[in-house]
Amino acid sequence: MKKIAFTLLMLLTTLNIFAQENNVEMADAMRSDGKIYVVVAVILIILFGLLFYLFALDRRLKMLEKKSSAKN
């Protein structure tokens, strides 16, 4: 009886070790709290702003090109 109990105890401790190996730390808490969406929103605002700016620059350059080709 003692031997079987000991074996079971050993098995349980090794199972615990196996479980720990898969326990890689990820930002799951941040995801479940929903705060990651704040970060996504902030980055999206920056990205939208920069891309819009790039489109605006492109448009302005096109007008300049038209003016420049009309002059020459």
Add this chain to the structure above:
Amino acid sequence: MSKNWWKILGAVLVIYTTVAGLLLGVPHLNILNETIRNLYFHVPMWFAMIVLFSISVFYSIKSLSSKSEIDDLRAVESINVGIVFGVLGLVTGAVWAKFTWGQYWSFDPKQNFAAISILLYFAYLVLRNAIDEEQKRAKISAIYNIFAFPMMVVLLFVLPRLQSSLHPGNGGNPGFNSYDLDSRMRAVFYPACLGWIIIGYWIYTIRFRIRSIENKQL
């Protein structure tokens, strides 16, 4: 509008990969943890840089045979934009290294050779500014560029693999090949590369158009 479809495609791809890159599932790996997501942002910088430098070397070869100033200007401007992407790649890599390797700059072969390849292109710009005569400048800098390009490829893809580097994908370190099996990451990584390459090409066309207007007015 129809001529600008690729600019919209680039913008949509970059926005999609930013959202999906932050929210979609990734493999759980030790040491890397969530920084595995840097694959979607740091690596496309290098791809964009390499594409821009390839465009540059194409126009350098072309300018040697055509002797046209336009080809020379295209070669310079694509290097100007490529350097910006390269510096962004170096800086994002250094920040990542601080939190995974412990130091911003640990003189890892991959870091050193990447820095040297950026310096090669700084030297290109210095060389250009040192020559006043335009045709001579176009010819010498085109030849320099043709030699710098294979050097950059060797520095980034060959030499770091011959030494032990900590960079993911080198030696036994988990890298692109092991993530490649993960289709979730592939669905974000490839569009991210394409998107940033398009954005880089777009900025290059803007710079080239400004340069050619300036050139006309002189």
